[in-house]
Each structure stands twice: as C-alpha cells, then as structure tokens.
Amino acid sequence: MSRPTADHPEEFEGLFREHYLLVYRTAWVITGNPDDAEDVLQTIFLRLMRRSAPPDIRKNAKGYFYRAAVRLSLDTIRSRRREVLTSDFAAIEGRIRPEGPNGHYAFEPRLAETLAKLPPRTVEIVMLRYVHDYTEPEIAKLLRLSRGTIAVTLFRARLRLRKLLTASSSGEPI
Secondary structure, X not given: OOOOOOOOXXXXXXXXXXXXXXXXXXXXXXXXXXXXXXXXXXXXXXXXXXXXXXXXXXXXXXXXXXXXXXXHHHHHHHHHHHOOOOOOHHHHHHHHOOOOOOHHHOOOHHXXXXXXXXXXXHHHHHHHHHOOOOOHHHHHHHHOOOHHHHHHHHHHHHXXXXXXXXXXXXXXXX
C-alpha cells in the first residue's frame, strides 16, 4: 500500500472501518473529551491519506493505530496545558468533565495529566491493560514486546503513577 487514497481507496476505507473505534475510544479515554477524541481520529486518518502508508501498517495495523492514538492524545493533553485559561469557568469545566452516554470512559483530569508525564510506550501498555482489558500476553503480541517487558513496565508504571498522584493530591507539582 503506497497511498491509500489515490492507489487503494478501498484499503483505506477498510482500515478506517476496522480501526476507527479503537482510535476514538483510546483518544476519548486519554483526553477525557469527545471533541478531542474526534480531532485525534481525524488527524490520524488524514495523515495516513496524505502520506505514504508506513511499511509496518500491513503487518500490525491495530498496533500502529493504537500507538498513534495514544501519542497524539498525549500531545493533545500537553498542548491543553499551554492554553491560556479564561475566566469562563463553565467552558473550562466542560472540557474537564465531559457529559454524555460514554462519559464514564474519561479519566479524571488529574490522572490524565499524570499519564501525560509518562513515556508514550508506558501509556500504551497501561491503556491496553486497564482500559481495553488486554492480558499481558495479548499486549506483548500486539506491541511485539516480551511478556517480561510488559510485566515490568506495568509494575513500574503503577509505582510511578502512585507517586505522581500522591504528590499531586498533596499539592506538590507533578
């Protein structure tokens, strides 16, 4: 697949149909906002349309889209911190606590900001385990890592998250 739109539009459509829900749900959980999740989804697929498809997309499309969703969602959270806050608290509150039928998927803002401090690979593994409910062997297969690497990463991530969340709740900067 060289260019999904020009050369193979049916392949592009197939990739979208097969992976859009994974991308959207992952982005929504990380960002805590359905609008941001939609932006992440659109950005990922627009980039794929405009550029040549990466060579590994045929071998592991699910892994490719999952990693892209995690990384772009983390970038969204990081850029949100750089935004200038306004005095309109209602607008800010709406971005932090989305309402709607799937609002329960969103992380609380403090946890989302804490996740943004972790390396993208760690967030990928944590999300697969605790949000998408994958087992360690399934994560290892999807990300093409050893099961030991997954187990160690999850163990270290839990320690790091606990430390960062504790520091955050005591008023220390995270």
